[in-house]
Amino acid sequence: MVAAGFGDMLGKYTSLFDWKVGHAIGGEDYDPYVAKLTAMALAECVANVEAIGDRTPAGIETLTRALIVSGLAMLIFGQSHSASGAEHHLSHYWEMELLRTGRRQVLHGAKVGAACAVIAEHYRIWLGQAAEPQASGPAAALALRLGDRLPEIAGWLGELPDASRIRELLRIAGGPALPEALGIGAELVARSLREADEIRPGRKTLLRLINGRP
Ligand SMILES: [Zn+2]
Numbered sequence: 001m002v003a004a005g006f007g008d009m010l011g012k013y014t015s016l017f018d019w020k021v022g023h024a025i026g027g028e029d030y031d032p033y034v035a036k037l038t039a040m041a042l043a044e045c046v047a048n049v050e051a052i053g054d055r056t057p058a059g060i061e062t063l064t065r066a067l068i069v070s071g072l073a074m075l076i077f078g079q080s081h082s083a084s085g086a087e088h089h090l091s092h093y094w095e096m097e098l099l100r101t102g103r104r105q106v107l108h109g110a111k112v113g114a115a116c117a118v119i120a121e122h123y124r125i126w127l128g129q130a131a132e133p134q135a136s137g138p139a140a141a142l143a144l145r146l147g148d149r150l151p152e153i154a155g156w157l158g159e160l161p162d163a164s165r166i167r168e169l170l171r172i173a174g175g176p177a178l179p180e181a182l183g184i185g186a187e188l189v190a191r192s193l194r195e196a197d198e199i200r201p202g203r204k205t206l207l208r209l210i211n212g213r214p
Pocket of ligand 1: 008088108112
C-alpha cells in the first residue's frame with residue numbers, strides 16, 4: 001500500500017501536464033496555486049523516495065502528507081484535474097477490464113504508477129512525431145491541433161522525468177513498475193491508449209487530442 005500510495009503521487013507528473021495542455025488547448029480552467037501545491041507535494045515525495053522505500057517513519061509521514069495535500073488541492077479547485085489525468089483514465093480502463101473478466105483487482109495506486117510511465121512514453125513518442133516537418137496522418141492531425149503551442153507543450157513534457165526514471169522511482173518505493181507485473185498485458189495497454197480518454201470525454205488530456213477526439 002505504501003508503494004501504491006507513492007504510485008498515485010507519481011501520477012501527478014502526467015496529471016499536472018495534462019491539466020496544462022487542457023488549459024492551453026481545450027480551454028479548461030486552471031489554478032496555478034492548486035497546481036503548485038500538488039507539484040510541491042510530488043517533489044517532496046520524490047526527494048524522499050529512499051525513505052519511503054525503506055518504510056521509515058519520516059518517509060511514511062512525507063508520503064501521507066503529500067497524499068493529503070494533493071487531495072486538499074483538488075478540493076480547493078473543486079475538480080480533480082490536478083491529481084487525475086490520462087494516467088488515471090488508463091488505470092480506470094484496466095480496472096474495468098479486470099472486473100469485466102472476473103480477475104483479481106490490483107491496488108489503484110499501483111496501476112496509476114505503472115500507467116504514468118506508459119503515458120509519459122506515449123506522449124514523448126507522439127509529440128516527437130508531431131514535431132517532425134514531414135509528419136503525416138494522425139501525427140500531422142495532432143500537430144495541427146496543438147498549433148503554435150506544440151514546442152511549448154513538448155517543453156513541459158521535457159521537464160518531466162522520462163518513463164525509465166518513473167519506473168526506477170516506482171521500484172525504489174518497492175512497487176511494480178510495469179503493467180505486465182500487475183497482470184495487465186500488452187494488448188490491454190495498447191487498447192487502453194486508444195480508448196481510455198472516452199472514460200472522461202469532457203477532460204481535454206493530450207491522450208484525447210492524440211486520439212483525435214473533440
Ligand atoms: Zn488516484
